[in-house]
Amino acid sequence: MKHVVSISDLSKKQILSILKRAKELVPVAKGKKKSKSLDGKILATCFFEPSTRTRLSFETAMQRLGGTCIGFADPSATSHLKGETLVDGIRMVAGYADAVLLRHPQEGSARLASENSEVPLINGGDGAGQHPTQTLLDLFTINEEMGKMEGLNVGMLGDLRYGRTVHSLSHALAKFNNKLSFISPDSLSMPSYVTDDLSCDWSSHNSIEDVLNDLDILYVTRIQKERFPDLEEYKKVASAYIIDSDLLKNAKSSMRILHPLPRVTEISTDVDDTKHAAYFRQAFNGVPVRMALLEQLIGGKK
Ligand code: CP
Numbered sequence: 434m435k436h437v438v439s440i441s442d443l444s445k446k447q448i449l450s451i452l453k454r455a456k457e458l459v460p461v462a463k464g465k466k467k468s469k470s471l472d473g474k475i476l477a478t479c480f481f482e483p484s485t486r487t488r489l490s491f492e493t494a495m496q497r498l499g500g501t502c503i504g505f506a507d508p509s510a511t512s513h514l515k516g517e518t519l520v521d522g523i524r525m526v527a528g529y530a531d532a533v534l535l536r537h538p539q540e541g542s543a544r545l546a547s548e549n550s551e552v553p554l555i556n557g558g559d560g561a562g563q564h565p566t567q568t569l570l571d572l573f574t575i576n577e578e579m580g581k582m583e584g585l586n587v588g589m590l591g592d593l594r595y596g597r598t599v600h601s602l603s604h605a606l607a608k609f610n611n612k613l614s615f616i617s618p619d620s621l622s623m624p625s626y627v628t629d630d631l632s633c634d635w636s637s638h639n640s641i642e643d644v645l646n647d648l649d650i651l652y653v654t655r656i657q658k659e660r661f662p663d664l665e666e667y668k669k670v671a672s673a674y675i676i677d678s679d680l681l682k683n684a685k686s687s688m689r690i691l692h693p694l695p696r697v698t699e700i701s702t703d704v705d706d707t708k709h710a711a712y713f714r715q716a717f718n719g720v721p722v723r724m725a726l727l728e729q730l731i732g733g734k735k
Pocket of ligand 1: 483484485486487488558567693694695
């Protein structure tokens with residue numbers, strides 16, 4: 434494992450090894466135990482798109498393990514504004530750090546960057562492409578919440594066209610032999626370049642009611658307003674689904690709701706206090722999972 438651009442870059446064995454180590458690192462992630470496994474290491478965080486969870490959980494992961502971060506959250510304060518290309522920028526940043534974390538609005542940008550980086554390049558989200566470290570924390574969360582991550586009925590709801598988290602997660606859940614139900618308006622359905630590669634049972638639906646009572650996991654996504662070429666098209670689907678506590682009366686009591694966050698209106702706040710809501714625990718899980726990944730990419734002693 435050198436670069437992590439797509440979830441397909443990781444074998445099943447590598448994924449399981451990261452999740453096992455993440456479990457051990459939970460007390461370190463919570464600040465209850467100390468570790469210096471990344472002592473002296475530097476992560477460069479290059480964010481050409483907004484982020485709260487990905488950037489801050491990677492920074493926490495580095496600092497809890499004794500490492501440090503350099504980087505930017507606003508590309509307009511960098512030489513990108515003077516016309517520097519991504520390739521030139523990454524070549525240079527790779528000389529300043531032991532690993533580079535990149536978020537960029539263009540699909541394929543992380544692959545291009547990895548081809549020009551001498552140190553591990555981690556894709557923190559490339560447009561509507563992939564978000565592999567989100568997938569690792571999603572798998573960790575499913576395993577924690579359900580006691581397994583195989584043989585489950587998983588529904589993915591919302592913007593399956595532009596939502597990169599569901600593209601990565603579909604591949605990973607297929608590897609672990611789960612059944613997938615894709616729920617979206619027709620205009621936001623899962624792209625065929627994702628479904629063509631799925632080695633598991635899957636089906637497509639417009640209505641959440643069609644599948645809700647069979648689901649073990651409901652993975653809700655935000656409609657990705659920023660990726661619509663036409664705002665009028667966004668407005669037509671902006672409120673396509675709203676999950677509220679009333680709707681959940683038809684769900685299994687063990688069913689858990691995940692969301693990569695941020696949410697807008699797709700999950701009502703009255704769900705937050707129900708047994709179904711796992712999305713804030715999911716957001717925390719980004720810290721131990723990213724610690725485990727960083728240890729494997731650039732780590733020294735444990
Ligand atoms: N889940 C996720 O990628 O969140 P951010 O956009 O806040 O990083």
